Amino acid sequence: MTVKTETTKTTRAGLHLSGVTKVYGKGDAAVSALRGIDLDIEPDEFVVVLGPSGSGKTTLVNIIGGIEAATDGQVVVAGEEISGRSPADLSEFRRDHVGFVFQFFNLIPTLTARENVEVIIELTGRGEMSAVPGLLDAVGLADRMDHFPAQLSGGQQQRVAFARALATGPDLLLADEPTGALDLATGRQILQLMQRLNREGRTVVTVTHNASVAQVADRVVTVVDGRIESVRRNAQPADAADVAW
Numbered sequence: 001m002t003v004k005t006e007t008t009k010t011t012r013a014g015l016h017l018s019g020v021t022k023v024y025g026k027g028d029a030a031v032s033a034l035r036g037i038d039l040d041i042e043p044d045e046f047v048v049v050l051g052p053s054g055s056g057k058t059t060l061v062n063i064i065g066g067i068e069a070a071t072d073g074q075v076v077v078a079g080e081e082i083s084g085r086s087p088a089d090l091s092e093f094r095r096d097h098v099g100f101v102f103q104f105f106n107l108i109p110t111l112t113a114r115e116n117v118e119v120i121i122e123l124t125g126r127g128e129m130s131a132v133p134g135l136l137d138a139v140g141l142a143d144r145m146d147h148f149p150a151q152l153s154g155g156q157q158q159r160v161a162f163a164r165a166l167a168t169g170p171d172l173l174l175a176d177e178p179t180g181a182l183d184l185a186t187g188r189q190i191l192q193l194m195q196r197l198n199r200e201g202r203t204v205v206t207v208t209h210n211a212s213v214a215q216v217a218d219r220v221v222t223v224v225d226g227r228i229e230s231v232r233r234n235a236q237p238a239d240a241a242d243v244a245w
């Protein structure tokens with residue numbers, strides 16, 4: 001099954017980060033969340049970012065996706081330098097390139113599954129309303145389109161979140177603990193979905209605490225205390241269907 005998105009890809013989302021730092025707050029209250037990140041990611045790679053709580057994983061993906069600005073350093077995504085851009089420019093960059101998925105789905109409770117996807121197309125002006133049923137079908141929710149989030153299981157809600165992330169035709173899919181709130185069977189289904197989306201040609205970067213998730217990655221980046229501790233390549237990435245935790 002192929003997830004079709006309406007936007008024709010004209011760019012591929014390779015990433016180049018060099019000397020990226022992030023400091024939250026000022027003076028005595030300053031927290032160095034990232035302390036000099038150098039990282040290149042190839043288009044179509046599946047990268048898992050591992051690390052203990054507070055190590056800077058979320059900050060890193062938020063900077064890659066243009067949700068937050070780096071304090072210093074260079075961030076290039078899909079050939080576009082995004083460091084130092086204004087919030088409005090970053091917002092346009094996100095619309096053009098990035099789909100985000102979060103641990104707790106972040107769906108709008110008063111909207112149905114279909115409306116949760118449609119609203120993104122409406123807000124961004126990217127993607128086609130007519131593609132929404134196909135997107136929901138492709139994540140296995142053909143028969144749940146008119147259900148509200150509260151009427152869906154956690155795994156189903158996360159599928160809606162993926163359909164929503166795909167609605168604008170992103171070439172880069174970023175996920176922050178997408179299986180963190182799910183049981184093993186459901187989490188594995190979401191991992192399978194991510195693997196399929198990557199195999200269809202999207203760059204995928206996902207943050208997790210869960211070392212088992214790293215088995216499916218092309219490369220595993222371990223972040224400790226705001227620095228990259230190691231980058232490991234999986235000679236043979238596992239099939240998501242075979243991963244357990």
Ligand SMILES: Nc1ncnc2c1ncn2[C@@H]1O[C@H](COP(=O)(O)OP(=O)(O)OP(=O)(O)O)[C@@H](O)[C@H]1O
Nearest residue numbers: 024025031033051052053054055056057058059060
């Ligand atoms: N908005 C913020 N203001 C101040 N400090 C922050 C902010 N966001 C993150 N931090 C701090 O930056 C550091 C890195 O946080 P981050 O959320 O990136 O880590 P993480 O590895 O994703 O953690 P977790 O696995 O617990 O989600 C932490 O010390 C955190 O307290």
